[in-house]
Amino acid sequence: MSATKDQYDLAVIGAGPAGLAAATLAAQRGLSTVLLDEQEAPGGQIYRAITRTPLRNPGVLGPDYWHGAELTGPFRDSGADHLPGTTVWSVSRDLEIGLSRQGAARILPVKHVILATGALERPFPIPGWTLPGVMGAGAAQILLKASGLVAQGNVVLAGSGPLLWLLAWQYLRAGARIDAILDTTPRENWRAALPQLGAFLRSDYVGKGVRLLFEVRRKVKVYSGVSELKALGDGRVQMVSFRQGDGEEWRLPADTLLLHQGVIPNINLANAIGCAQTWDETQRCWTPQVDAWGATTVPGVAVAGDGAGIGGALAAEHRGRLAALDALLRLGRIDRVERDRSAAPHRDALERAQQGRDFLDTLYSPAKPFRVPPDDTIVCRCEEVTAGQVREAVALGCSGPNQTKSFLRCGMGPCQGRLCGPTVTEVIAEARGVSPAEVGYYRLRPPVKPITLAELASLPKSEADVAAVLGRH
Amino acid sequence: MSDLSGSEYDVAVVGGGLVGSATAWGLARLGQKVALLDEGDVAVRPSRGNFALVWVQGKGLGMPEYAGWTKRSADGWTEFAALLRDQTGIDVAYDRPGGFFPALSEAELEARAQQLQRLHNQPGVVRYDYEILDRAALRQELPFIGPDVAGASYCPLDGHCNSLRLLRALHAGLQHSGVAYRPNRRVERIEARDGGFRLATGGGEVGAGKVVLAAGHDNIRLAPMVGLDAPVRPERGHIIVTEKTIPFLRHPVGFIRQTDEGGVMIGDSFEDAGLDVGVRVGVVSTIAERAVRIFPLLGPLNVVRTWAAQRVMSRDGFPIYEQSATAPGAFLATCHSGVTLAANHALALAPHIAAGRLPQEFDVFSARRFHVPEAA
Amino acid sequence: MFQRLPNAAAERVPFTIDGRPAEAQAGDSVAAALLANGVQTCRATPVSGAPRAPYCMMGVCFDCLVTIDGVGNRQGCQVRLEPGMRVETQDGKREIGL
Ligand SMILES: Cc1cc2nc3c(=O)[nH]c(=O)nc-3n(C[C@H](O)[C@H](O)[C@H](O)COP(=O)(O)OP(=O)(O)OC[C@H]3O[C@@H](n4cnc5c(N)ncnc54)[C@H](O)[C@@H]3O)c2cc1C
Numbered sequence A: 001m002s003a004t005k006d007q008y009d010l011a012v013i014g015a016g017p018a019g020l021a022a023a024t025l026a027a028q029r030g031l032s033t034v035l036l037d038e039q040e041a042p043g044g045q046i047y048r049a050i051t052r053t054p055l056r057n058p059g060v061l062g063p064d065y066w067h068g069a070e071l072t073g074p075f076r077d078s079g080a081d082h083l084p085g086t087t088v089w090s091v092s093r094d095l096e097i098g099l100s101r102q103g104a105a106r107i108l109p110v111k112h113v114i115l116a117t118g119a120l121e122r123p124f125p126i127p128g129w130t131l132p133g134v135m136g137a138g139a140a141q142i143l144l145k146a147s148g149l150v151a152q153g154n155v156v157l158a159g160s161g162p163l164l165w166l167l168a169w170q171y172l173r174a175g176a177r178i179d180a181i182l183d184t185t186p187r188e189n190w191r192a193a194l195p196q197l198g199a200f201l202r203s204d205y206v207g208k209g210v211r212l213l214f215e216v217r218r219k220v221k222v223y224s225g226v227s228e229l230k231a232l233g234d235g236r237v238q239m240v241s242f243r244q245g246d247g248e249e250w251r252l253p254a255d256t257l258l259l260h261q262g263v264i265p266n267i268n269l270a271n272a273i274g275c276a277q278t279w280d281e282t283q284r285c286w287t288p289q290v291d292a293w294g295a296t297t298v299p300g301v302a303v304a305g306d307g308a309g310i311g312g313a314l315a316a317e318h319r320g321r322l323a324a325l326d327a328l329l330r331l332g333r334i335d336r337v338e339r340d341r342s343a344a345p346h347r348d349a350l351e352r353a354q355q356g357r358d359f360l361d362t363l364y365s366p367a368k369p370f371r372v373p374p375d376d377t378i379v380c381r382c383e384e385v386t387a388g389q390v391r392e393a394v395a396l397g398c399s400g401p402n403q404t405k406s407f408l409r410c411g412m413g414p415c416q417g418r419l420c421g422p423t424v425t426e427v428i429a430e431a432r433g434v435s436p437a438e439v440g441y442y443r444l445r446p447p448v449k450p451i452t453l454a455e456l457a458s459l460p461k462s463e464a465d466v467a468a469v470l471g472r473h
Numbered sequence B: 001m002s003d004l005s006g007s008e009y010d011v012a013v014v015g016g017g018l019v020g021s022a023t024a025w026g027l028a029r030l031g032q033k034v035a036l037l038d039e040g041d042v043a044v045r046p047s048r049g050n051f052a053l054v055w056v057q058g059k060g061l062g063m064p065e066y067a068g069w070t071k072r073s074a075d076g077w078t079e080f081a082a083l084l085r086d087q088t089g090i091d092v093a094y095d096r097p098g099g100f101f102p103a104l105s106e107a108e109l110e111a112r113a114q115q116l117q118r119l120h121n122q123p124g125v126v127r128y129d130y131e132i133l134d135r136a137a138l139r140q141e142l143p144f145i146g147p148d149v150a151g152a153s154y155c156p157l158d159g160h161c162n163s164l165r166l167l168r169a170l171h172a173g174l175q176h177s178g179v180a181y182r183p184n185r186r187v188e189r190i191e192a193r194d195g196g197f198r199l200a201t202g203g204g205e206v207g208a209g210k211v212v213l214a215a216g217h218d219n220i221r222l223a224p225m226v227g228l229d230a231p232v233r234p235e236r237g238h239i240i241v242t243e244k245t246i247p248f249l250r251h252p253v254g255f256i257r258q259t260d261e262g263g264v265m266i267g268d269s270f271e272d273a274g275l276d277v278g279v280r281v282g283v284v285s286t287i288a289e290r291a292v293r294i295f296p297l298l299g300p301l302n303v304v305r306t307w308a309a310q311r312v313m314s315r316d317g318f319p320i321y322e323q324s325a326t327a328p329g330a331f332l333a334t335c336h337s338g339v340t341l342a343a344n345h346a347l348a349l350a351p352h353i354a355a356g357r358l359p360q361e362f363d364v365f366s367a368r369r370f371h372v373p374e375a376a
Numbered sequence C: 001m002f003q004r005l006p007n008a009a010a011e012r013v014p015f016t017i018d019g020r021p022a023e024a025q026a027g028d029s030v031a032a033a034l035l036a037n038g039v040q041t042c043r044a045t046p047v048s049g050a051p052r053a054p055y056c057m058m059g060v061c062f063d064c065l066v067t068i069d070g071v072g073n074r075q076g077c078q079v080r081l082e083p084g085m086r087v088e089t090q091d092g093k094r095e096i097g098l
């Protein structure tokens, strides 16, 4: 399974549930398909290391994890080529994929692209979040899935959202230690989410979720209504401090602090291609603008899965199949009637998978102080820019993140805004008293992941490209 | 940010890029009441995408006065940077170690030498030192050049700064001196009325005694409203930036320089591409290849960003400064070397605008030079 | 501080951390291998010199940057550990071979 061809009908970028399902269906129905992913093995985030996890006991990760094998098997047999360990750093308007693999860059022309680049953990800017020993809960989960590693010593989990509880449950199953869970879910979210409770109760989330929550709460001390969370320590985290509501300050020893407040779409590649994006007020994140098939505003480019708005792993799978069917239509392999007919069961399944989502989105909408942090908190980890500096730049007249970026270098580091972008948008919006939608987001450019200058230099150039540079020399 | 309606200013500067900001800063320094009207977060803004050279060598072939104007600004930069630092505490990292312009073949080096000679042979041109270094001589200065490098021209007057910090320092200075900076106020219309000007923006109307058009590409649209002409076109340039690296290169080397923060900036290209700022991979690849041939040690560095920005180019590449004949309070200022010329815009141009009159020495920069029918 | 679950053993992979011999296992990323060996800090930032360690483990944050086989600023969480790899923690800006 290696890419031997010089071009493909379809490139799917990202080998999570969305990408695996899309590539499988497309290849099965005759498109020459290549699946590209940075990781060495298929699975994406949820099914990470599904084909090779060292965890012998399937009970640790739970049945939802092992469902991933139902995707990797058919993919292997589908005839699609797989390029693991491949970073996609650019997709041009003419659908030329810029990729880098084992230190060598290359351009791969295709006729259609499905971005299935998934989600990343929402930034959780608190004082001290850059200290060694503070990590994402998702990061800890990756260490568990791929390496069978768990944190030791005093372990504190903090934040909100299903994944936080899932990790706690998996840790307990693995026999790992958790000292405390600091639940930052704002109390008022319960009231806001109530109207969606009905739909949630009819969804598949309920049974699993409630059982899991119950089990974790029985075994671990949970502090609820947590505010003013801080990671403290000299050279690494040693302590967490927090309040419950307006109560007095608590301190707990912590060797590891695992933070999580939901996931947001990984939009960098779509943004760099020039796909229009919109601010999602419920999920409080930027999302590429897509139609019911995942098609973006750029011809030939679709987004499937969490990259087009968080819907979860099962939804991602169905959205991948819908995007693949649309690709078949756009490449002239099937007609509209056939696309819609084939799509029907996937649409039904998608609807089922999405039921109850609104409730979770509203309930776990992160508390404002953790989205719009106080002045002394670092928002841009790469360039070490604080929220206060962003506010000062707004006072100088910066009206959006591209201006604060040029004034402060905020968002200019190697992560290219992935860990500061949403925060910067919200900080500026609050300071200006306007909506995040009005403030906007970074304008990103390739490479969306770093490649070396030598790799860049090695790529093919047209005569016009050379003339553009040498014309004046 | 209050609404603008009914506001009255001595000068309204249109465009908050480097040209407009430097001019507004200079005007405010002289006690003028200034409004600076700007677009929003996403705009065609060469001021955020430039290469940050304060560069003298090679400029002015075809217009000797431009060579003098450029040298004057570069000479004024030390004072300009000091004024900014004193006022705002921001160090814009101006350094003038002298600049090299490398050649990748004997033919390139020869062409460079001839070009500089022709420039300096022009009657009335300002005198300054420069040298042509062969490969051996260049290696004394830059030991890590690659085997393809044939030599370079060198001029001690060249330098560079941190242009993003320059923009920030100017804005901090503007705030300090009470300039009304107004983003999200794209100027839609300008009317000369009652000896002054009314400017209609998305966020209300501004009145001012004088107006300075420093709106870059948008000057094309705005200039005719006050009896001026701004025949400029966009010229796209690509730039690459690497990760932060330990300091190894103090001199700007034409299109390669290391910033004070450690990143290596590499330019540059010259394309007619309308206002499309999309990045073309083939062009950045060509730029990268040239850079690696000049300094092979750059090859393993990670590229963290590339971008394309639009230079504001007049037909002959020289700036346009002009006062309106029909509405004499209106001035036009446009150029593509807004960093190099920032010191002049702040310290030399602004005083004339404050006084209400561009002296005769600026006639050569008038757009009238484009109005003579071109010889076939 | 991370420890391996007792029933999660796989083939051992020898490598070095700042010249010292170390061992991790097949399937580990370089970042995981460092954490499994008790490495608390993998780099100091080029801006303030603050210590950092892997934060996201999924290629997003760039806090896991280390030098691998002489090549600086590589994302440890995205590189699979190979036998004999020379992994070095970093201090500040990228070195360049002058
Ligand atoms: C750290 C983390 C842990 C999670 N754990 C769980 C869980 O246990 N249970 C659960 O229900 N949900 C979990 N979620 C949410 C779940 O991952 C998503 O709902 C689901 O994975 C979405 O599937 P997807 O196919 O859209 O994206 P993903 O599964 O995220 O797959 C995206 C893939 O794209 C690749 N990629 C991204 N950019 C590029 C590029 N430029 N070049 C090449 N490849 C690229 C990535 O390596 C990744 O493999 C987790 C999310 C995160 C971020």
Ligand code: FES
Residues within 6 Å of the ligand: C031, C053, C054, C055, C056, C057, C058, C059, C060, C061, C062, C063, C064, C065, C075, C076, C077, C078
């Ligand atoms: S830990 Fe975040 S990029 Fe590796």
